[in-house]
Amino acid sequence: xxxxxxxxxxxxxxxxxxxxxxxxxxxxxxxxxxxxxxxxxxxxxxxxxxxxxxxxxxxxxxxxxxxxxxxxxxxxxxxxxxxxxxxxxxxxxxxxxxxxxxxxxxxxxxxxxxxxxxxxxxxxxxxxxxxxxxxxxxxxxxxxxxxxxxxxxxxxxxxxxxxxxxxxxxxxxxxxxxxxxxxxxxxxxxxxxxxxxxxxxxxxxxxxxxxxxxxxxxxxxxxxxxxxxxxxxxxxxxxxxxxxxxxxxxxxxxxxxxxxxxxxxxxxxxxxxxxxxxxxxxxxxxxxxxxxxxxxxxxxxxxxxxxxxxxxxxxxxxxxxxxxxxxxxxxxxxxxxxxxxxxxxxxxxxxxxxxxxxxxxxxxxxxxxxxxxxxxxxxxxxxxxxxxxxxxxxxxxxxxxxxxxxxxxxxxxxxxxxxxxxxxxxxxxxxxxxxxxxxxxxxxxxxxxxxxxxxxxxxxxxxxxxxxxxxxxxxxxxxxxxxxxxxxxxxxxxxxxxxxxxxxxxxxxxxxxxxxxxxxxxxxxxxxxxxxxxxxxxxxxxxxxxxxxxxxxxxxxxxxxxxxxxxxxxxxxxxxxxxxxxxxxxxxxxxxxxxxxxxxxxxxxxxxxxxxxxxxxxxxxxxxxxxxxxxxxxxxxx
Numbered sequence: 237x238x239x240x241x242x243x244x245x246x247x248x249x250x251x252x253x254x255x256x257x258x259x260x261x262x263x264x265x266x267x268x269x270x271x272x273x274x275x276x277x278x279x280x281x282x283x284x285x286x287x288x289x290x291x292x293x294x295x296x297x298x299x300x301x302x303x304x305x306x307x308x309x310x311x312x313x314x315x316x317x318x319x320x321x322x323x324x325x326x327x328x329x330x331x332x333x334x335x336x337x338x339x340x341x342x343x344x345x346x347x348x349x350x351x352x353x354x355x356x357x358x359x360x361x362x363x364x365x366x367x368x369x370x371x372x373x374x375x376x377x378x379x380x381x382x383x384x385x386x387x388x389x390x391x392x393x394x395x396x397x398x399x400x401x402x403x404x405x406x407x408x409x410x411x412x413x414x415x416x417x418x419x420x421x422x423x424x425x426x427x428x429x430x431x432x433x434x435x436x437x438x439x440x441x442x443x444x445x446x447x448x449x450x451x452x453x454x455x456x457x458x459x460x461x462x463x464x465x466x467x468x469x470x471x472x473x474x475x476x477x478x479x480x481x482x483x484x485x486x487x488x489x490x491x492x493x494x495x496x497x498x499x500x501x502x503x504x505x506x507x508x509x510x511x512x513x514x515x516x517x518x519x520x521x522x523x524x525x526x527x528x529x530x531x532x533x534x535x536x537x538x539x540x541x542x543x544x545x546x547x548x549x550x551x552x553x554x555x556x557x558x559x560x561x562x563x564x565x566x567x568x569x570x571x572x573x574x575x576x577x578x579x580x581x582x583x584x585x586x587x588x589x590x591x592x593x594x595x596x597x598x599x600x601x602x603x604x605x606x607x608x609x610x611x612x613x614x615x616x617x618x619x620x621x622x623x624x625x626x627x628x629x630x631x632x633x634x635x636x637x638x639x640x641x642x643x644x645x646x647x648x649x650x651x652x653x654x655x656x657x658x659x660x661x662x663x664x665x666x667x668x669x670x671x672x673x674x675x676x677x678x679x680x681x682x683x684x685x686x687x688x689x690x691x692x693x694x695x696x697x698x699x700x701x702x703x704x705x706x707x708x709x710x711x712x713x714x715x716x717x718x719x720x721x722x723x724x725x726x727x728x729x730x731x732x733x734x735x736x737x738x739x740x741x742x743x744x745x746x747x748x749x750x751x752x753x754x755x756x757x758x759x760x761x762x763x764x765x766x767x768x769x770x771x772x773x774x775x776x777x778x779x780x781x782x783x784x785x786x787x788x789x790x791x792x793x794x795x796x797x798x799x800x801x802x803x804x805x806x807x808x809x810x811x812x813x814x815x816x817x818x819x820x821x822x823x824x825x826x827x828x829x830x831x832x833x834x835x836x837x838x839x840x841x842x843x844x845x846x847x848x849x850x851x852x853x854x855x856x857x858x859x860x861x862x863x864x865x866x867x868x869x870x871x872x873x874x
Contacts, residue, residue, distance in 0.1 A: 238584050239862075240558040243527035244275070244547045247518040249540040254509065254516045256537055258502045261518070264533060266526035268865060270519045272510040274553040282510035282517070291500040294327050297334050298496065302489050304341030305482040309493045323499065326492050333485060340478055347471045354464040357446045361457040363418040364410045364445075371449055371456060381428040383435070384420040384443055391438040392417040405431045521547075521555055547580070549695075555580045557862035565590040567627035575850060576860025581693050583686055585858055589849055590631070592679060596845040597632040599672070600799035602639030603807075605647035606834050610636055613834075632842075643800075647830050648807030659797075660804045668797040676793025677717055679853060680786070684710045687857030698754040702746065704782045705856045712743035713786055747782060748775045789852045795844055799837075806833050 245267070247257055261267050273279050302309045364384065387395070395407065405423040412418070423431040449456035509518050522530050527544050535542035547555045557577045559569050561584070568590040578584050601607075614629025640646065644656010659668045684705045691699030691706070701707055715736045721727045722736075746753065751771065752763035764771040810829030814821040854860075 240560045241524045242521045246543045250515040262502045264530050266522050268521045269505040271508045272519045275519045295496045344474045351467045364453045386416045386418045387440040556865045561586045570624045577862035579862040594635040598635030598639040599796045600841045602643045603645045604640035607633045607636030672793050672797035676790045683856035702750040708746045715739045748779045
């Protein structure tokens, strides 16, 4: 449950062995090539390899052939790819197949386009099939303009009232279909502009009859119907030819694609190599588990030297970040990535996010039946659509059911189970709200501890001791909490109050003097960057903001209890709407009401829980400045 620890592998050797090394490195799925210039502190005496990738265009052509043939290309593992010849041979074969495959694809595309046109023309003709006038004669008037289309029925009624007072156009209705009136109007060419504007204001949507339609609308309809059937038969034959072609070339396309994928990966790796007069240097990362085996494999090439070390903390760029979590927590990695990947030397917050998010959701949306529905919805979203949110819903549905048992609520009914903590009864409301604040205090403390741990891992003493979320801040926060409990008579030890007030004052002073204290730790001569007066004024307002953030962040967790009460209130409204004079409930309204609450309130609770994660928790310790693995690094073995 952390960022995967990795090793830095350095490969050197004479330039004549570079292709052999790259070929072997590509076959190692756990080897993640790194740009050597990002590892070396100085690149003096080194040059990069600047060449145009010859494999890109060939792969694009191959993908075009496969798409036209309906073949789903999937690259095989690099170790299982056998060369189907030289690159020139593969390129020539791809060009030949492109020429033959393109003809069939273009013919299918033309036929599909013609089929679509025929269907569109048939739909147009259906609306004027009752007009017994040849279409060619309708649209060849010299002094008249004819417009065909449709408008809303209500607007047609308004047009009818206007027609009684005007004789500058004639409108003929061909059909009335639902809320639309289809027809055409005839107008003098000299009046066309004004009348067209009138019809546009009435939302008349003009339809252009295709020039392929001849004869009366009925004759044209029969002809186009025949053409449509012929086009369908022709398309079926072409698709059969495509299927036969796909079966014939599928295996060859897969082999070529696998070969080109390996060569393309090798070329990309080559661009990360640095050359010198002594040879080449290639760097790459591998998980600590796989690194010894990969180093031994690459070192097996005669004349090649391989070293395997821990990444240096002061190298120009840090190692890429790869997360490793239990399968139950893994879906919540997507939430972490939305905020940013953790740095290599930063703690992975995924377990904390998973546990806290499920806890927050369960508290705010506790119901046995509705939680079960959420689990079912999550499974469907995950299995049918592959949505990561579905996997998260299956988890939060479990905690929703757990708190549903605690609340004694099943689809809003609180009398089915013989037990349950009724949040809206008596003093329970206050208890729930106070409990939410207690949870907030615990989560803020955990966040500060996470920041302290990150500071220790990063060897940043100022972050551990002096920052707004340091040991000093934790002491200040808990001293204030204890003082509040003493003032409210929740704790009896009144004698501790002067000591706690002194601790709070010292803590605030340390936080306020963070910059000069940090300068002392780092042995800088200049304690503050600006004047002392400017620094003190700025620090005072920053300190005020820090104290205010502790207060607002803690109070913000009241939303946990508020939404728990809101959930009960919404279900009360559902029961009120479903009630009847006989005392029974309308089952239809109950089902619809539960579905509404699950969908609407469930979405809001998901958002509120995520807000608590990002604003109240992440903001205290998480930087999220890690860099994602490249395409090669995405295949790390853990």
